Amino acid sequence: MRPAIRVAIPFIVAALVASACGGAGTSGGAKPAITIGSTNFSEQLVLGELYSQILEANGYPVTRKFNLGSREIVFPALQSGQIDMEADYLATLLAFVDKTATGSTDPKVTAAALQKALTPKGVTVLDYAPAVDQNGFVVTKATADKYKLAKLSDLAPVASQLVLGGPAECPNREFCALGLKSKYGITFKEFKALDTGGPLTVQALVGGQIDVALLFTSDATVALRGFVLLEDDKQLQLSDNVAPVVRNEYLTKAGDDFKKIVNSIAPKLTTAELTSMNKLVEVDKKDPKDVAKEWLNKQGLIK
Amino acid sequence: MTLFGDVARWFADPAHYQGSDAVQTRIFEHVAVSGLAVLVGVLVALPIGLYLGHTGRFGLVAVNVANIGRAIPSLAAVALAIPIAGTLLGVENGLGFWPTFFALIPLALPPILTNAYVAVRDVDRDVIEAARGMGVSESGILGRIELPLAMPLVLAGMRTAAVNVIATATLGALVAFGGLGRYIVDGLALREYDRLFAGALLVALLAIAAELAFSAFERAAISPGIRPRSERSEDVARSGG
Numbered sequence: 001m002r003p004a005i006r007v008a009i010p011f012i013v014a015a016l017v018a019s020a021c022g023g024a025g026t027s028g029g030a031k032p033a034i035t036i037g038s039t040n041f042s043e044q045l046v047l048g049e050l051y052s053q054i055l056e057a058n059g060y061p062v063t064r065k066f067n068l069g070s071r072e073i074v075f076p077a078l079q080s081g082q083i084d085m086e087a088d089y090l091a092t093l094l095a096f097v098d099k100t101a102t103g104s105t106d107p108k109v110t111a112a113a114l115q116k117a118l119t120p121k122g123v124t125v126l127d128y129a130p131a132v133d134q135n136g137f138v139v140t141k142a143t144a145d146k147y148k149l150a151k152l153s154d155l156a157p158v159a160s161q162l163v164l165g166g167p168a169e170c171p172n173r174e175f176c177a178l179g180l181k182s183k184y185g186i187t188f189k190e191f192k193a194l195d196t197g198g199p200l201t202v203q204a205l206v207g208g209q210i211d212v213a214l215l216f217t218s219d220a221t222v223a224l225r226g227f228v229l230l231e232d233d234k235q236l237q238l239s240d241n242v243a244p245v246v247r248n249e250y251l252t253k254a255g256d257d258f259k260k261i262v263n264s265i266a267p268k269l270t271t272a273e274l275t276s277m278n279k280l281v282e283v284d285k286k287d288p289k290d291v292a293k294e295w296l297n298k299q300g301l302i303k
Numbered sequence: 304m305t306l307f308g309d310v311a312r313w314f315a316d317p318a319h320y321q322g323s324d325a326v327q328t329r330i331f332e333h334v335a336v337s338g339l340a341v342l343v344g345v346l347v348a349l350p351i352g353l354y355l356g357h358t359g360r361f362g363l364v365a366v367n368v369a370n371i372g373r374a375i376p377s378l379a380a381v382a383l384a385i386p387i388a389g390t391l392l393g394v395e396n397g398l399g400f401w402p403t404f405f406a407l408i409p410l411a412l413p414p415i416l417t418n419a420y421v422a423v424r425d426v427d428r429d430v431i432e433a434a435r436g437m438g439v440s441e442s443g444i445l446g447r448i449e450l451p452l453a454m455p456l457v458l459a460g461m462r463t464a465a466v467n468v469i470a471t472a473t474l475g476a477l478v479a480f481g482g483l484g485r486y487i488v489d490g491l492a493l494r495e496y497d498r499l500f501a502g503a504l505l506v507a508l509l510a511i512a513a514e515l516a517f518s519a520f521e522r523a524a525i526s527p528g529i530r531p532r533s534e535r536s537e538d539v540a541r542s543g544g
Contacts, residue, residue: 069491069492070492072492072493072494073494165479167492168488168489168492168493169492169493172493190323192479193476193479193485193488193489193492194398194479200398200478200479203385203389203394203397203398204398204479206394207389207393207394207395207396207397207398208395209395209398209399209479
């Protein structure tokens with residue numbers, strides 16, 4: 001028995017020490033580990049990297065779970081705790097969480113409505129940025145000239161001859177096909193599910209497989225390819241400012257320092273800055289990690 | 304089980320049989336791209352396999368090259384086919400049918416080529432010697448002796464190719480093709496699990512239907528005298544498919 005106990009002692013001591021040091025954020029000022037998720041288009045990778053890197057620079061261990069899929073997958077993951085945080089857009093998230101809620105073109109109003117809808121779900125929306133990324137309906141210059149299209153209302157009489165292309169969720173989304181129908185009276189001939197404002201949608205538009213494409217307003221491709229972004233004259237799109245959403249369970253163990261760090265990004269993130277980062281990733285094919293790092297350095301948010 | 308009920312309700316809904324996303328349209332698209340890919344596979348791989356089996360040369364090389372088609376992950380093949388289709392046929396054909404079609408061909412080739420080669424190699428040498436002795440020409444030997452004796456394995460190879468292609472054609476939905484994969488991909492994106500399961504079920508049923516159709520054709524087309532094949536060659540060819 002004696003030799004066995006002697007051998008066991010170091011293990012018992014190690015186990016006691018390990019259990020004392022374990023537990024997120026309980027000893028030595030260690031920051032609680034966070035899992036950051038994102039949906040499946042390139043701007044989300046950039047935003048995910050911005051938040052991941054600024055937190056890592058401040059000592060938070062970050063697990064990245066990017067490119068998970070559409071919001072239909074990512075938001076339930078946030079609710080169930082599989083991710084702790086993601087970057088979202090005020091008005092669209094509000095419509096997703098509460099179909100009866102009305103967003104507004106005023107981001108302050110939308111943010112308040114969003115928080116009201118998120119509180120029963122145990123989620124908090126942090127400060128929103130001036131950067132806005134909305135659904136944009138885009139045609140080629142040739143199509144615009146042919147049907148005399150400058151704004152979305154111009155689509156109503158000709159839409160039955162045209163094919164809409166966008167992400168698979170579009171037919172179910174108020175800011176997409178549903179809203180186009182209810183607000184503008186637009187019903188397309190056909191809908192083609194492609195990707196989320198990405199290269200497949202652009203290629204389909206160029207190749208003529210679709211006539212109208214859903215791209216995002218912060219996408220540099222629209223200007224670079226000479227596409228025509230149809231004006232949202234009846235204000236279907238509401239204030240879709242970028243804002244991070246975080247689980248309350250994580251916020252309580254993270255403390256105020258966390259909120260301050262994350263909120264430092266918002267004031268500096270304008271639509272122009274976001275669009276230029278998107279261009280670097282989508283057009284110049286740079287790595288979102290590098291693009292985010294350069295921007296954070298330039299803004300003096302990390303060293 | 305509630306999923307079972309949801310799927311049954313999905314099939315019972317008449318709206319799913321109308322419009323551009325109708326069940327019959329998707330089945331037709333799926334059968335079209337699969338059928339054409341298998342047809343190209345037969346037109347290309349069958350003559351090569353039969354000829355190489357007859358001459359007995361370079362067969363193993365050909366079989367190994369063809370097996371690259373099995374090794375390529377079909378998801379990657381379908382993505383790679385986009386620029387290929389775009390360059391060959393113009394950007395307006397770079398999505399949808401053509402990349403799907405091109406990506407399925409390397410999948411159809413290996414079973415047809417391998418089975419044709421093995422089947423012809425396996426024909427009893429004595430029969431061929433006798434035919435040569437009787438003065439039958441080389442092409443006569445191939446066409447009138449080796450091919451009929453090889454039919455069971457050749458058809459089995461086509462059957463394998465068809466089932467593989469039908470199952471894989473679902474990936475076309477990722478490059479804007481229709482077909483039954485559309486229900487799976489859209490169902491996943493929209494979290495409509497009844498649609499997803501309905502699509503998967505239809506693909507499985509289509510593959511089984513192809514399997515049964517080929518089996519029936521084999522029974523009808525192969526003379527009874529040939530049918531009980533030697534176990535060894537059958538196992539070799541089938542285990543490769």
